[in-house]
């Protein structure tokens with residue numbers, strides 16, 4: 541696919557022996573040029589970047605090479621691992637509407653093409669490891685938000701979407717969320733974790749309550765991933 545090269549100085553080498561196995565999706569609530577500027581600014585106290593930035597019209601900018609670490613996830617946790625920048629690829633999606641409007645179709649079409657390429661180049665990225673920033677930093681982040689079309693991506697082979705089968709979830713929800721990949725409930729308030737899960741998999745109601753539908757969706761995902 542066609543990228544516009546827009547190199548950022550904010551990157552580091554991958555640690556020796558690193559396998560890239562996580563894809564983190566973000567939104568930036570800033571306009572394109574401002575986003576590109578901040579993600580390339582090496583004078584800030586906290587330097588940030590991403591591998592790619594997707595404009596609202598679907599134009600794709602490459603800021604950091606995939607074989608380098610970009611600084612997009614910050615303090616983060618997934619499946620027992622911390623500080624996920626080292627092993628992940630990060631995409632920032634320009635979204636000036638927060639949770640108020642759907643993402644533009646052509647932006648999502650470009651995102652799907654970009655993600656399919658990334659997954660082909662990094663086969664260690666399992667479906668369960670295609671995550672939102674809020675999945676890996678539930679206490680701090682809500683991006684890519686409730687309007688993000690996770691099901692559309694899953695239909696294109698990117699990430700997971702639950703197919704509830706009706707087998708109930710036994711036991712506590714926080715422990716089950718941790719088995720799926722979320723931070724342990726000791727590290728993050730369980731309600732924030734449930735909210736992150738709902739934002740991703742049950743966006744119609746994001747209240748942090750482990751209601752029966754939330755439990756059913758979680759049970760289905762644990763079954764789909766063999767993590768039950």
Ligand SMILES: [Zn+2]
Pocket residue numbers: 565566567612673681683
């Ligand atoms: Zn983010």
